Amino acid sequence: MTTPYEPPAPPLRPAPARPGRKLGPIAEDLSSAHCAWLGPMRETYLTSGLTLSELSARVRLAKSKISELLRGIGLYPRWEIIFSLSRELKMPYWPLYRLWRQAALEAHKSREWVQRCTEKTALTTMQATPPLDHRAFRELVESFYSLYAQAFLEDEQRDSAVSDTFDILWLRWNDALASPDTRRFAWSVLRSTVMARTPHVDGRPELGWAAFDTVVLQSVFDAADRVDQIAETLQLFKAMSCLPDQQLDVMVLRRLGGIAPEDVSGLLGVPLATVRSDERHAVHFLESVICPPETEGKTA
Known part of the structure; x- marks a missing residue:
């Protein structure tokens, strides 16, 4: 998958100023599934130019309730709202x-509750077709996105993260197309979605067991050699987690996913020279912090 590098577009115009009190931040304890749909809805509201008063009049819901909903505060909202x-x-x-349904189930809402919430709006829950260019983009990058997610998540979580990524992109597709680089916009959505589900230690993401599915490990058949290889790989993964975000992404795609530099450039939406520079700096860092194994029979 090779896509040409897109030059930066002019910056987007800032959202129009709106009267009234500024919308507060999203609640800190919100689940990643809840944030998956709330984030795009909140961003759409903030760029719409509408005020809470106008929304309140149109949907016949108190301003305070809309504000709470857009912050993720209070009871989980019903689908009708x-x-x-x-x-x-x-x-x-x-x-x-x-996305709403998945978050509802993760919030321990029963399937019966979900069904009752959708009875009055059944037609809106029927599967629809995304825009043609969104579908084409998904066909182009989905397998690569899965490879990236697999380095951090188990199979079920990986599939969920990738599916959620494309749903979020569908919700924000106009923003993606209007951004300086659609590929870079999409990658930021994928990364945020994956990292929200990835265990972190001291603020850095842990590479998952699925990342052990590498050519090196598959080629080690001797049990003792395999144990040594796993120990070295764990050390490598721990060091990799300390890399800056883009260098980590490049190393996951290049060294764990085996993806060509040109394809990594297209996925991240950055120049090929940047990919090569990031990989070079990452390798230099890893070599500086990982002690090479002692050579057998080494003399003083």
Whole structure:
């Protein structure tokens, strides 16, 4: 997969100033599944130019309730409310419903509760088709996105993270197309979605057991050699987690995923020279912190 590097586009215009009190931040204890749909809805509201008063009048819901919903505060919202807001914000229903439903189940809402919430808006929960260019983009990058996610997550979580990524992109597709680089925008969504599900130690992501599925480990058949190789790989993974974000992504794609530099450039939306520079600096750092194994029979 090789896509040409896109030159930066002019910066987007800032969202128009709106009267009234500024919307507060999203609650810190919100789950990643809840944030997956709330983030795009909140961003759409902030760039829409609408005020809470205008939304309140249109959906017939108190301003305080809308503010709480857009901050993730209070009870998990029913689908009828989300649907009413999404209609005024002109957001696609199907990906929003999928993300809302997943978050509801993770919030321990029963399937019966979910079903009751959708009875009055059943038509909006029927599967729809994303834009043609979104579908084409997904076909181009989905397998690479799965390889990246697999380095951090188990199979089920990997599939969920990648699926959520494309649902979020569908919700924000106009923003992606209007951004300086659609590929870079999409990668930031994938990375945020994967990292929200990835265990962290001291603020740095842990590479998962799936990352052991490498050519090196597969080629080691002797049990003792395999144990030594696993120990060295664990040391490597720990060092890799200390890399800056983009260098870590480059190393995961290049060294664990075996993806060509040109394809990494297309995935990240950065020049090929940047990919090579990031890989070179990352390798230099790893070599400086990982002690090479002692040579057998080495003399003083």
